[in-house]
Amino acid sequence: MTTDQQPNLQPTQKVARYKTTRPIFAPTLNRKTTETRINDSLSLQLRPFSPTDLPHVHRLRTQPSVMINTSTGIIDADLSVSSVWMARYLPPNDATTFDLMIWVKQSDASEHTDAGPPWEHIGVLGCHMLSPVPHIGYMLRTEWWGKGIATHALKTFLRLWWLLPRREVEIDPSSMEDEHELHLTRLEWNQRQSGNAKSLDSSVTPETDVVPEILLAEIEERNFGSIKVVERCGFTYRASESVVEKNRQVTLLNYTASRPAAD
Numbered sequence: 001m002t003t004d005q006q007p008n009l010q011p012t013q014k015v016a017r018y019k020t021t022r023p024i025f026a027p028t029l030n031r032k033t034t035e036t037r038i039n040d041s042l043s044l045q046l047r048p049f050s051p052t053d054l055p056h057v058h059r060l061r062t063q064p065s066v067m068i069n070t071s072t073g074i075i076d077a078d079l080s081v082s083s084v085w086m087a088r089y090l091p092p093n094d095a096t097t098f099d100l101m102i103w104v105k106q107s108d109a110s111e112h113t114d115a116g117p118p119w120e121h122i123g124v125l126g127c128h129m130l131s132p133v134p135h136i137g138y139m140l141r142t143e144w145w146g147k148g149i150a151t152h153a154l155k156t157f158l159r160l161w162w163l164l165p166r167r168e169v170e171i172d173p174s175s176m177e178d179e180h181e182l183h184l185t186r187l188e189w190n191q192r193q194s195g196n197a198k199s200l201d202s203s204v205t206p207e208t209d210v211v212p213e214i215l216l217a218e219i220e221e222r223n224f225g226s227i228k229v230v231e232r233c234g235f236t237y238r239a240s241e242s243v244v245e246k247n248r249q250v251t252l253l254n255y256t257a258s259r260p261a262a263d
């Protein structure tokens, strides 16, 4: 993987060992469902993954327009491929991932039955990778695009995310050989100037800095819908990176969010 950072992030910038935090995830079976209203006619649930979700995951991951912006770029060939992907979010792998299923329910009065309209699975979102920095990702079935659902779901997710318990961790860039990993680590390291009073104290050496944790969104530069979503959810553009994905050179934009000041 090659990188080509813009001037706001110098590829030669050294990153010292630093302390930051990482969330602690409860096992997926102990996670709760969160329900909110998107608007007068649409409600949203963020539900933890369950082993019975495979047909929903496969239905989502066999829409070509959904998959084009993923790292594989192609639809899942069969249920076993979807099952391997889904295993990332089930025990024991749920110790390092925090993805949730997106369900919606329409509440058009004319469609109400006694039982009410059913919930429909329409997507997933969450943190699929914690290392070297936590990554966010999301995808929705195409028939639900352009209704503000991803924006609403991500805002809801972020509230859950920053409330998770945290542990302190030490990041040691000297153990990283991959330039991509170093690039992402640099994004977090650079937070020490923007958000942490302790690190502004010149008596504190870089080795003892506690750098504010970031949440990273890597977005292909032509994915304008996704760019709008993160910008509306308070993410800030930090840098770009040219990488080889699916046998072609693509430019990924790096957007990051930090814990809101009021939390």
Ligand SMILES: CC(C)(COP(=O)(O)OP(=O)(O)OC[C@H]1O[C@@H](n2cnc3c(N)ncnc32)[C@H](O)[C@@H]1OP(=O)(O)O)[C@@H](O)C(=O)NCCC(=O)NCCS
Binding pocket: 065, 066, 067, 069, 070, 137, 138, 139, 140, 141, 144, 145, 146, 147, 148, 149, 150, 151, 152, 218, 219, 220, 223, 224, 225, 226, 228, 229
């Ligand atoms: C990206 C994605 C999650 C957005 O979901 P969504 O529910 O449609 O998003 P929202 O409606 O909350 O917001 C998207 C905004 O971008 C706009 N938009 C969408 N495509 C656009 C495009 N090609 N150019 C400009 N704006 C675009 C929408 O119109 C909307 O803005 P508006 O509210 O002003 O109309 C969805 O398109 C998706 O699942 N894509 C495939 C997977 C993917 O790309 N995931 C992200 C990987 S980083």
